[in-house]
Amino acid sequence: xxxxxxxxxxxxxxGVASLVYIVxxxxxxEGDADHGLAWPLLGALPLFVFGMWLxxxxxxxxxxxxxxAATAMLAGSAYETFVQRxxxxxxxxxxxxxNVVGLTADAVATSALLIVFxxxxxxxxxxxxxxxxxxxxWTPMLVGPLTLLTTPHVVMPPYIGISGDAxxxxxxxxxxxxxxxxxxxxxxxxxxxxxxxxxxxGFRALFGEPRVRARTRVMAITVTAxxxxxxxxxxxxxxxxxxxxxxxSLIALPIAAIHGIFRYGAFDIAPGDRxxxxxxxxxxxxxxxxxxxxxxxxxxxxxxxxxxxxVLITTLAAxxxxxxxxxxxxxxxxxxxxxxxxxxLMLGELGARLEQAVEPRELLTRLAEAVxxxxxxxxxxxxxxxxxxxxxxxxxxVAGEVAGAGEPVETCDLVRGDExxxxxxxxxxxxxxxxxxERMLLRTVAGQAAASVANVRLTAxxxxxxxxxxxxxxxxxxxxxxxxxxxxxxxxxxxxxxVVAQIAGLRLARNRLQRGELTPEELTELQxxxxxxxxxxxxLARGIHPPVLSDNGLVAAVESSVARxxxxxxxxxxxxxxxxxxxADVETTAYYVVREALANTAKHANATRAAVxxxxxxxxxxIAISDxxxxxxxxxAANASRGGLANIRDRVAALRGTVSVSGNHPSGTTVLVDLPxxxxxxxxx
Numbered sequence: 001x002x003x004x005x006x007x008x009x010x011x012x013x014x015g016v017a018s019l020v021y022i023v024x025x026x027x028x029x030e031g032d033a034d035h036g037l038a039w040p041l042l043g044a045l046p047l048f049v050f051g052m053w054l055x056x057x058x059x060x061x062x063x064x065x066x067x068x069a070a071t072a073m074l075a076g077s078a079y080e081t082f083v084q085r086x087x088x089x090x091x092x093x094x095x096x097x098x099n100v101v102g103l104t105a106d107a108v109a110t111s112a113l114l115i116v117f118x119x120x121x122x123x124x125x126x127x128x129x130x131x132x133x134x135x136x137x138w139t140p141m142l143v144g145p146l147t148l149l150t151t152p153h154v155v156m157p158p159y160i161g162i163s164g165d166a167x168x169x170x171x172x173x174x175x176x177x178x179x180x181x182x183x184x185x186x187x188x189x190x191x192x193x194x195x196x197x198x199x200x201x202g203f204r205a206l207f208g209e210p211r212v213r214a215r216t217r218v219m220a221i222t223v224t225a226x227x228x229x230x231x232x233x234x235x236x237x238x239x240x241x242x243x244x245x246x247x248x249s250l251i252a253l254p255i256a257a258i259h260g261i262f263r264y265g266a267f268d269i270a271p272g273d274r275x276x277x278x279x280x281x282x283x284x285x286x287x288x289x290x291x292x293x294x295x296x297x298x299x300x301x302x303x304x305x306x307x308x309x310x311v312l313i314t315t316l317a318a319x320x321x322x323x324x325x326x327x328x329x330x331x332x333x334x335x336x337x338x339x340x341x342x343x344x345l346m347l348g349e350l351g352a353r354l355e356q357a358v359e360p361r362e363l364l365t366r367l368a369e370a371v372x373x374x375x376x377x378x379x380x381x382x383x384x385x386x387x388x389x390x391x392x393x394x395x396x397x398v399a400g401e402v403a404g405a406g407e408p409v410e411t412c413d414l415v416r417g418d419e420x421x422x423x424x425x426x427x428x429x430x431x432x433x434x435x436x437x438e439r440m441l442l443r444t445v446a447g448q449a450a451a452s453v454a455n456v457r458l459t460a461x462x463x464x465x466x467x468x469x470x471x472x473x474x475x476x477x478x479x480x481x482x483x484x485x486x487x488x489x490x491x492x493x494x495x496x497x498x499v500v501a502q503i504a505g506l507r508l509a510r511n512r513l514q515r516g517e518l519t520p521e522e523l524t525e526l527q528x529x530x531x532x533x534x535x536x537x538x539x540l541a542r543g544i545h546p547p548v549l550s551d552n553g554l555v556a557a558v559e560s561s562v563a564r565x566x567x568x569x570x571x572x573x574x575x576x577x578x579x580x581x582x583x584a585d586v587e588t589t590a591y592y593v594v595r596e597a598l599a600n601t602a603k604h605a606n607a608t609r610a611a612v613x614x615x616x617x618x619x620x621x622x623i624a625i626s627d628x629x630x631x632x633x634x635x636x637a638a639n640a641s642r643g644g645l646a647n648i649r650d651r652v653a654a655l656r657g658t659v660s661v662s663g664n665h666p667s668g669t670t671v672l673v674d675l676p677x678x679x680x681x682x683x684x685x
Contacts, residue, residue, distance in 0.1 A: 002512050007067060008052065015071040018078035024082055042247040050254035060268040061118055062123040066257070069112035076105035080160045090162070091391050095154065096169045100144035102157040103188075107140040110190050114197030117281040118204075120219045120257075126212060130200045137197050140190040147188060149173050150180040155188060187645030198223065215264045222256040225249045282680040364397025364422075367449050371424060372399040374445070375438050379405050379427040384457075385420045400427065410434050412446040416454045497599035498533045502526065504566040504602055529564050553578070554587045558594050558612055565610070566602055573614040582621060585674055589651045590614075590623055597625040597671045606628025607668065617677035626670040633661050648673070 051067030051202030079102035080636040089095055109476075112135045119125050125134060147155040152172045154164035186192055192252045205220035226249040230240045260266030368380040379390065379400030383391045395402070408425035415421065424446055438458050505526055535547065547556035555571065555578045562569045582590070594612055601610050615622045648671070652659050657675040664670055 004055045004063065007064050008055040011055075011067050011071040012052055015074045015210045015221050017050070018050070018071075018074040019045065021078050022074070022081050025085060028240040038243065038247070040074060040077045043250045044070060044077060046251050046254055048074055049636065050257065052268060052558050058267040058269060060123060062119065062121075062617050064266045065116050066267075069109045069116065072105045072108035072112065076102060076109060076157065076159075076454060079105055080157065083160060084161065087162075089166075090154075090167055095167070095169065096148060096171055099154055099164070100148060102160065103144040103147065103155065104141065106157050106159070107143045107190070111138050117219065117223050118200040120201070120270070121215055121260040121264045125200060125204065126208060128203070132289050133196050133200050133260075137193050139187060140193050143183075143187045143190075144181045146179075150176045151338050152177060152180075155184075178224055186398060198227070215260070218259050219256045222249070222252045225252065243291055262265065304381060353660065363452060365399070366397075367445075367453075368397040368399035368424075371442065371445055374441060375426060375434070376430050377426045377428070378430050380407075380424055381425050382414075383425065384422040384453075389420045391423055395425075396422075402427070410439060410442060412439075412442045414450045414453055418449045418667075419454075419635070421453050421457065464488050496537065497595045498529075498564070500599055501561075501564050501566060501602060502529055502533065505529070505564070508566060513553070549587060549591050552580055554590055555614060557587075557591050558614070561595065561598065565598060567585055568609045568613045570609075571600070572616075574610065577616050577621075580616065584623060585655060586677055587655075588674070589655055590621060593651055594623065594625060595675055601627045601629060601669075602623075605631075605669065621675045621677050623673040623675070624666060624670055624674075626668060628668040629663065631667055631669045645671075 014666075019040060022036065028039050044211035047066070048070035051063075054063040055067050059062075079268050083089065083102070089098070092098075105651050115134055118130070118134055118137065143155075148169065148171050148174065152169055155164050156164040201216065201220055201223060205216040206213070208216070226246075229242070229245040229249040233246050236242050238262040244483050245257040257266060261269050355527075364382045364384075368382050371377065372380040377400065379402045380398070381395035381402050382397035383395045385391050405427050410426040412424045412426075413420050414423065424442065426442065429438075507520055509518055509526060512522070548560050555573045559571045562571060581587070598610060598612070601607050605627050607627035610625070613624040613626075645659075649659050652675065654672055655675055657673065659674075660672045662670050662672070
């Protein structure tokens with residue numbers, strides 16, 4: 001069995017039995033005007049009810065201490081009642097032992113409450129000296145055995161109203177009587193422990209870390225009010241207003257504890273349970289306080305009122321405090337769970353707000369504002385999703401201050417069918433935390449708004465498609481001019497580069513002729529190249545790809561350039577790339593890019609060898625053209641706006657590809673071209 005249930009099973013019956021005994025004896029058996037019921041009913045009862053409730057929801061050590069202190073207060077009051085109504089017991093030889101019960105009950109209440117105050121809200125002070133001081137706060141518990149052993153007379157509880165100076169204590173040890181004075185001032189008068197406990201609480205509330213100061217501030221103010229009220233009660237006894245202040249401050253203690261539960265998770269209450277448990281404890285405490293408020297006038301003024309006036313005042317108090325009780329319950333419920341009426345009104349107004357918004361950003365902004373108002377959130381942001389469901393990095397609708405807000409506390413997706421349209425992200429609540437009701441409201445709002453968001457997105461997409469259609473018509477008008485430019489570019493990048501290569505070959509042939517090294521076969525090869533160039537020119541004039549490219553594919557077309565290239569050239573491609581036929585525009589672009597890059601190498605690089613590599617990976621065709629020449633330089637390549645590199649970039653950009661130029665070690669240049677092969681429509685199919 002858990003510790004809390006054991007404590008509840010032990011402390012609950014003790015407290016209830018003590019309270020019943022006090023009420024029966026003082027209120028019914030004797031029933032005199034000076035009944036003394038104010039302290040047990042107005043002072044100890046609210047704390048006892050709260051302590052017993054705490055044991056049902058928390059097993060923390062602090063919760064046990066609260067229940068222990070309240071039970072000890074009632075037990076001490078029952079002991080005082082018993083002794084005051086049985087004075088003859090004072091002469092019994094065993095009475096000094098029995099008196100230890102009353103002393104211990106008061107000491108337990110004092111020590112337990114001091115520890116609760118000093119360690120609030122989680123039961124663990126932050127500094128080492130504070131933890132050592134908390135251990136010292138248990139010293140009042142020694143009052144019973146220490147006074148029994150050191151004091152030759154009976155030491156009565158301080159609030160019983162009976163002096164024990166004339167009652168001999170046969171259990172006192174003579175050689176320990178020297179310590180009686182110290183025991184009296186250090187233990188019986190628990191001023192040192194009280195001062196130390198309040199010092200720990202005050203230091204944490206005033207000089208602790210910001211988080212500690214915030215968590216202890218309300219409890220420190222409440223304890224200070226109790227201290228002031230009890231001080232006035234000591235020096236100004238008999239004043240009704242002072243008594244009322246004492247009991248009001250005692251009732252404020254569980255209220256401060258409830259505040260600690262709700263805001264900071266006092267007594268180890270989990271975040272998800274705080275709102276629900278605070279609502280239950282608040283309703284219970286309000287009921288007890290209402291009953292106390294109704295009974296207070298009759299209890300405090302019983303020695304001054306007759307029966308009829310007392311009954312009349314009690315009735316008027318019950319009727320007058322009923323609206324206050326109802327208002328308090330509604331206020332707490334609204335503080336914990338939000339204004340339900342306002343939230344329902346928000347749902348009703350949300351549709352009208354969304355109907356008035358025509359732009360996506362305006363709609364999302366209004367939606368964010370409505371969610372923020374309805375949930376009482378510090379901020380709300382709404383992010384839309386792309387076609388693949390990925391959320392955008394920046395929000396489209398924002399309400400509140402989201403700069404530096406961090407991660408959201410609650411989220412809810414905007415879903416229509418199987419498509420995620422976006423997500424509502426909610427920051428921390430301005431007061432309290434979100435409960436199940438707020439999460440349900442958020443889901444309801446998201447479901448209601450999803451259709452509007454989808455419609456607005458569809459309208460925006462249709463507008464974009466209309467703009468694209470208009471732009472396509474404009475492109476059709478310029479198609480003829482673009483075709484002329486394409487032919488000009490193909491002529492430059494294709495036939496012209498072939499002719500350049502042939503000129504370089506003729507230059508080499510002339511040099512070999514001068515040295516007497518030229519063979520007829522070399523001239524025959526140049527003649528064949530010229531004939532192939534003529535064929536390519538005819539094909540280009542008819543708007544057809546080079547025959548080898550159309551018939552055999554990209555790799556074969558590139559390899560056909562090896563024999564005509566004036567320096568050694570190698571082509572590397574795996575069997576998959578050789579066998580694959582790429583889309584016509586990809587093959588054409590890749591072919592002319594290779595031709596352009598090799599022409600630049602032949603004309604400007606002074607290279608001794610070159611290489612072309614083709615690779616197919618992740619839906620992309622990657623081409624690497626490298627040489628060991630002088631190198632163009634990365635910066636010059638990046639800034640080139642004319643010439644071969646500019647032509648390469650233009651061609652690749654038309655297919656949404658990329659081009660990068662880097663240097664080789666120790667010399668040379670590498671041109672890397674990346675062309676997307678798979679289209680979005682192909683992947684969808």
